[in-house]
Amino acid sequence: MAEEIKSKVMTSDAGRPIGDNQNSLTLGDRGPIVFEDFLLFEKMAHFNRERVPERVVHAKGSAAYGTFTCTNPDLAKYTTAKVFENGKKTPTFLRFSTVGGEKGSADSERDPRGWALKFYTEEGNWDLVGNNTPVFFIRDPLKFSDFIHTQKRDPETNLKSPRMMWDFWSLSPESLHQVTILFSDRGTPDGYRHMNGYGSHTFSLINANNELFYVKYHFKTKQKIKNFTRQEADHMKSVDMDHSQSDLFSAIEKGDFPKWTVQIQIMPEAEAATYHINPFDLTKVWPHSDYPVIEIGELELNRNPKNYFAEVEQAAFDPKNIVPGMGFSPDKMLQGRLISYPDAHRYRIGVNYNILPVNAPKCPYASYNRDGSMRFDDNGGASPNYEPNSFGGPTQDPKYTERPTTYATATVGRFDHREHDGDYYTQPGNLFRLMDAGAQQRLCENIAGGLGQVEKRIQDLQINHFYKCDPKYGEGVAKAIGRDIKEIVKDEALVSA
Structure with missing residues (x-):
């Protein structure tokens, strides 16, 4: 075999020299990521395929079914989403997880906890994918695979490496907020029932007048916050590696259903442009003094899965899954996840992951997607697999067209996020x-x-x-x-x- 030619200059997999590996290609410094960012998509697509078959991140998890009940009668001024009609009860599925550990790791490790919540609404599935923290370590998805590599195993020793972690964090000061949370008491929660959850990203809501409001989601535990000290967390590893799983399952099994108060923060669209903090920066929170939380309902978990593999291991959550009356934002990390998550699911559990029972909508749905590995329904039968057609197949409805988003004229480029915001x-x-x-x-x-x-x-x-x-x-x-x-x-x- 010919000797591999190595370059001191970072390149793409095809050898294209890379000039900026720190910043995604965006429309202006606060604008959305553009589709031509070959480097971001190459890195994320490769990263999503690094592990077979467990998840690259959030590998170990626990889940339960439940109900979201909307209790706020005033949400129509923000959104037309039916899930937010006062008194509406919506079935849900919530998967908790650790982030960096493998499937066999301990539940009490110091780590953020994943919070992936699927709402089976009458208008389709809404997937809200966040963490038990309102912020994250990085603000640009181009750095996600680099960051996660530091949380995994050293390529030489195959051991977890404090050196890799602190080397990356020390060179990435935007991580300070999340690092402070991670190494506080909140970094080792006492089970999943006793922690808060957050949508973390900035999303949006759209009302009947086509007005847009940016929104943050908060889930505050009604079981009271309980955390382990470092010593207690270490001890729990020797007592019960699966403490969070057993605690959640047992509580629901005996009828002690965990509950969370659901809250939102609302920012009118026009205020985002002048707010003194970049409202789309995942390393920062919106101070409650500026945007107070509004209580909108309650989430209750009340049913355990019957088969862990079918319902928890095969569960797939897509941030792209929203319903009418909702939208996204220029949050760069969110935009990276909109493409990365479904790509990871297609690789891990197949292109037809959306029709697995735990992932399938509970409302009527129709698509022209056909074939693919492990297609286990009738594959559309004899109906046409193209659109438009003259045989009565499902058609588009213009009333569901996405609201146009206007951005100020801006230049596409790799804008240095540290130059534009150095307040870490x-x-x-x-x-x-x-x-x-x-x-x-x-x-x-x-x-x-x-x-x-x-x-x-x-x-x-x-x-x-x-x-x-x-x-x-x-x-x-x-x-x-x-x-x-x-x-x-x-x-x-x-x-x-």
Whole structure:
């Protein structure tokens, strides 16, 4: 075999040199991702096929069926979606998961928790896919596979690597907000019932007047927040690797149905352009003082799956699945997921994943998609598989045409997200200051467990980030790894006396 020719310049799989591997190709710095971004799609398509057959991320999960009940009579001013009619009850399916661990990993690992919720509405399935955190580590999907690689196993040792994690985070300061959450008490929730869920991304709602409102979804547990300390989480690994699964299943089995209060934040479309925070940045939250939460209903889980593989392992959630009265946003991470998620499902469980019982709509549906591996229904029978046709096949209805979205004239390019927004420190600093002294100390000690194992140059860079969030944050982490903050923060004007 001829010797592989290696280049010092990063290229595409076909050898095309890459000039920017940090930023997706967008219409303006806040605009949507464009379809011509060959690099983003190549990276995500390759990433989605790296593991066979378990999910690349969110491999280990638990799920249950339930009901969403809308209790707010005033939502018609925001949306025509029937799921939000007052008193409407909609069947749901919610899958919880850890993110970075393999299928056999422990439920109590320090990790974000996935929150994938399917609403079987009368207008089709609505899939809301988020986490138990309102933010994420990155703001551009081009970096997603790079980030997840750092959470998986070292290609040489096949071990989890604090060095890879902290090297990436120290070079990606936009991760600070999520890192602060991850290493706080919230990074090790005591089961799935005792944590909140979030849609995380910015979505949109559209009313009968064709007015658009941007929206954030929140699910607040009614079981009260319960978290493990680091020591308790480590102990649970030796007691019950499947603690979250057994806790959820047992509670529902005995009729102790978990519930969440469902809330939204609403931002009128016009305000997004002038809001002082980029409302489409997944590393930031909308402060409740600016956009208060509005209670809209209750989610209850009340039925366990009968077959784990058929209903949980084969469950597929697509952020692209919305219903009339809803829309998306220029959130870059969301836009990347709109293509990445269905692509991953087609690879993992086949092109016909949408007609598997757990994924199929409960309302009438009709499509001209045919054939493909494992087609297990009548495949459309003798009906035509094309449109238009003159044989009475389903036809389009113009009333469901998507609302046009207007963007200011902008240039397509790879806009440096760090150049346009370098405030990585305000929100994680605010979060740190919300914690009591005990929680702050546990946060610093949790970080020290991994950061203390890596080179000093990585420690120095990361602790400087923490210090800019809040001096006590940087000092606490430095002390926890046995370092002197004055040896790390070189700008004497920054270092407290």
